[in-house]
Amino acid sequence: MKLYHREIGEGKPLIILHGLFGSSDNWMSIAKELEGHFKMYLVDQRNHGQSPHSDEFNYAAMASDLNEFIEEHGIENPSILGHSMGGKTAMNFAINHADKWDKLIVVDIAPRAYPVHHDTILKGLKSIDVDNLKSRGEADKQLAEYIKDMGTRQFLLKNLARKSDGGFEWKINLPVIDKNIEAMGEGIEEQLAIEKDVLFIRGEKSDYIQDKDNILIVQLFPNSEVKTVKNAGHWVHAEQPKALLEMVTEFLEVPYNA
Structure with a gap:
């Protein structure tokens, strides 16, 4: 599927994936703070934003979309940031295409299954x-x-x-x-450990990533760490953008001047 996307900035490639009911422009204010360090691709996932609609809507399809997007645009070794549903897409892609990415940032979602809550x-x-x-x-x-x-x-x-x-x-x-809302809550069943750097960022007021999730996170991503943004709920990037940016830039090893 040919996904709609926005491009901004110059530098190392960084792909940003929005969450359920979101779109690429949700992350534009964050992208503008990073445009001096990264060439960013803000992607509308299928059935969202300006990307095509499809009756097929699950993480396997969206991870395949991401792989197709990377190949279509000739993006080499990008870092990937995904929020909520976008984080699940990114994790599914990362596990099945471990040779096609550099670093992974997952914002306020764990690899586990979630009950329907929308x-x-x-x-x-x-x-x-x-x-x-x-x-x-x-x-x-x-x-x-x-x-x-x-x-x-x-x-x-x-x-x-x-x-x-x-x-x-x-x-x-x-x-x-x-x-297909139940499919959006599905966990990652693949148990292949990925020995790459992964950062999980959770909101202090959110229950999407709980302490008990650390066991599964480490099983899948042994070189991962979990950081908490204070006074933030699920929409960390909208509620505490400065704190999120400080964590992202430190992890991706670029300077950030608030």
Whole structure:
């Protein structure tokens, strides 16, 4: 699948993968802080952003997409940063293509399986009558019946696009995401240890990476470390960008001036 992407910066290659319901522009502010050190490829994963839609939606397919993207663009030995779903994609790719990457950064996701926990978000998104929608404000009002947090609603409604002939449509492939949401919680069953440098970054207020996950993390990635960003939840890059950047630049061995 030919994925849509944004390029920014010059230097060593760094690929950035967004999370579920996200897109490449979620990481643009972080990328701008790194553009003096890296040539970054901010990728829209399948069924998200401006990339194609497909009925196939699982980590095997998305890891294959990433491999195809790297080969298509002739990217040699990139570092890869993935948040949440993007982190799972990156880990699946890293295990199956250990010779095609340099360093790996996984933001607030562990290799383990997760129960489905996006029911409310999906119900809220499906409740929006897109075909008859008159404004974003109207969409926000409908979504607020399910999701009280304004920041979360604003993030989700970035997936709402105006059509050229008027009206609105979803950028995300909502029916397929809804149908395959259990696949997004699947763990990594491969037990082949990868002897490369990996950094896991977790939010202090998030429960996505727990202390008990360290056992599985070390089994898969013996040369890994887990660092915690204080006062951050799951969206670490949005809540504490400075702290995240300090950890990322130290790991990738480039200077960072806040």
